[in-house]
Amino acid sequence: MPESTTPTFADLAAAKFVLLTTYRKDGSAVGTPVWAAPDGNRLLVWTVADAYKVRRLRRDPRVSLAICDARGNPRSAAVPGTGEVLDADGSAHARSVIARKYGLLGRIIVGASVLRRGRTGTVGLACVLDPADDTVGR
Secondary structure, eight states, X not given: OOTTSXXXXXXXXXXXXXEEEEEOTTSOEEEEEEOEEEETTEEEEEEETTOHHHHHHHHOOEEEEEEEOTTOOBSXXXXXXXXXXXXXXXXXXXXXXXXXXXXXXXXXXXXXXXXXXXXXXXXXXXXXXXXTSTTTTO
């Protein structure tokens, strides 16, 4: 997909890596490549509980999402959305959905992380594309 192409929800859901951009207090954008898996109309992300992206998301729910490579180089245009940090049950569901999408590697990575950090050491994030964006539901 060319970098100028706006991805649909289905494109983001199928991508191996998604560039999750959160915003600092001063408004500057910080992008991070993450694994993401679809769950209804949301993309679920799984990350370390004390990651700066989690702190930024708790303060400001604005996000943008784009398809990227493993190093975070964008492969599509970004689409705006809203994110939230999930509770313990939601985080467990996010781990399960991520492990399912990424197959054996996903199960190994998620399982190893739970062994290393425990269930509270990671959290799930739920990202929803903005309704004003006409790519929702395509």
